[in-house]
Amino acid sequence: MMFLQFFIWGAWYTTIGNYMSAHGMSSLVNLPYVMNPIAAIVAPFFLGLVADRYFSTEKVLGVLHLLGGVLMLLVPGATGAPRLFIFLILLYNLCYMPTLGLANSLAFHNISDQENQFPLIRVFGTVGWIIAGLFIGFVLSRFTAGQLPDNTPLPLYTTGIASLLLGLYSFALPHTPPPAAGRPVSVRSIVGVEALRELGSTPFYVFIVCSMLICIPLAAYYAYAPIFARVGVYDRGTHNFVTSLFPNPSSIMTLGQMSETGFMLLMPLMFARLGVKKMLLVGMGAWVLRYALFAIAAPDAVFWLIVTGILLHGVCYDFFFVTGQIYVDKKSSPAVRGQAQGFLVLVTYGVGMLIGGFIGGWVYNGFKGAATDLTLAQWAKFWPLPAAFAAVVMVLFAIFFRPQTQESPAGQQPVR
Known part of the structure; x- marks a missing residue:
């Protein structure tokens, strides 16, 4: 299944x-x-x-x-x-x-x-x-x-x-x-209002806002990285050992999921050593680096930089999204844990990606004009924009996110 x-x-x-x-x-x-x-x-x-x-x-x-x-x-x-x-x-x-x-x-x-x-x-x-x-x-x-x-x-x-x-x-x-048969339900519980009320604290609000904001540049990766891979690798006729293993854009993009699987195995060790804030910052920093590598690679279609940017997806996803889910889980009591996770998905993959989809399309079409694709020179100007946006969000998060290290209320776990 x-x-x-x-x-x-x-x-x-x-x-x-x-x-x-x-x-x-x-x-x-x-x-x-x-x-x-x-x-x-x-x-x-x-x-x-x-x-x-x-x-x-x-x-x-x-x-x-x-x-x-x-x-x-x-x-x-x-x-x-x-x-x-x-x-x-x-x-x-x-x-x-x-x-x-x-x-x-x-x-x-x-x-x-x-x-x-x-x-x-x-x-x-x-x-x-x-x-x-x-x-x-x-x-x-x-x-x-x-x-x-x-x-x-x-x-x-x-x-x-x-x-x-x-x-x-x-x-x-x-x-x-049906898991909720016979139970009362409301729009407030579905949206996660009760969870937000319980978890409401300055660090949590900073985390939620930055999670939404970081998903705005993320939308550019999902929508345009496969197109960039086609233009920068396959349309140029690049032939090497890697392209023989991954002969089309969608296959080379799976390097990101392979990386995701590998870094998932390192999560317990890294989480114990770094804690929540540093893990989240590493994830955000990887997003900045990924877009920067794409921008540097674009003018001459530097293959290894493009592949490295794709491979960074594992750090981007695991260190931010998975760590964020763990953070929410540890802060939540059992009564609102499901609502809290649902609220996080709503804010990130819903609102953040929706805004990012519109903004990304507006920027991409502004560069493209009446052409079919961006030129490599235009890609070099396109990718710094999501990199800069992600960098701003990372700096704001570093300044304002101060996780509580003291013991949380009953039913919750301390987070550092």
């Missing part, structure tokens, strides 16, 4: 930008990355008000993936109609994003030791994302007559078929009754 869950996401998320650029929609590349956070904002309301109260988790998961699969199979047919194309992407994301929470909920319900067993299950999600990129590069490329498979509709069809398979498979998963 977890493998297919993230195989589906990885198959379209890293290819849609290059596909749109190749089919006359380069000015709209940011919009799928706007539709995704819109769906991330809507998902908690669907889960809290409907899915978690009235229906078995595996059935809702199956229905949503079947609907999503059908919608994604329709997307390539709308390529000549940009508004319909984007609308179908929105509908697809509205089906997909709730399944992230449903998959986690189903897994947690059916295991006995969440802390030890869930990471082993979740790692198959990262593996699924990696395999999706490699599948596109090594399998789909055999059917594209020399084109980069990222520029063809095959990854979108792959996403649709995988969604249908997971939808059917979901009905065979263990029965998982």
Whole structure:
């Protein structure tokens, strides 16, 4: 289940930008990355008000993936109609994003030791994302007559078929009754107002605001790094050992997920040595460095700098997002822990990425004008902007975030 869950996401998320650029929609590349956070904002309301109260988790998961699969199979047919194309992407994301929470909920319900067993299950999600990129590069490329498979509709069809398979498979998963059946629910609890009231403190507010702000430049990576990789590596005909292993943009982007897996193993050691604040600052600093490397690499398309920037995704994600989740978990009492984590996702992958998607598109189109892609010289001017934004957020966080080291109220753990 977890493998297919993230195989589906990885198959379209890293290819849609290059596909749109190749089919006359380069000015709209940011919009799928706007539709995704819109769906991330809507998902908690669907889960809290409907899915978690009235229906078995595996059935809702199956229905949503079947609907999503059908919608994604329709997307390539709308390529000549940009508004319909984007609308179908929105509908697809509205089906997909709730399944992230449903998959986690189903897994947690059916295991006995969440802390030890869930990471082993979740790692198959990262593996699924990696395999999706490699599948596109090594399998789909055999059917594209020399084109980069990222520029063809095959990854979108792959996403649709995988969604249908997971939808059917979901009905065979263990029965998982609705977790909130019979319990009172409110919009305030879904949004996380109660959690915010309990956790409310200056360090926590600084953390939340900076988490949202740092996701604004993050949107530029997801939307435009695969396009930059195509322009700076594959369109130039770069051939070396690495490109032989990763023959297309979506496959080379999986280096980020491979790095993520490696750094995840170092998290316990680094967390014990550095503590929350330094871990978060390392993550933010890695984002600044990544965009700076892209900017330095751009004029001459320096291959090793581009690859290093992609590899830094592991530090960027693990040291910031995973550390942030641990920070929230340690500060939360059991009664509001779920709400607190949901609020963090809403603020980061919802609001922050939504703002970043709009701003990134505005900046990218401002540089691009009527052209199809940015030139390498324009990429050298584009990447310093998210680097500077991330650097400002990092400095503000370093100054104002002062985690409490004293013992927290009952039910919570001290954080340093």
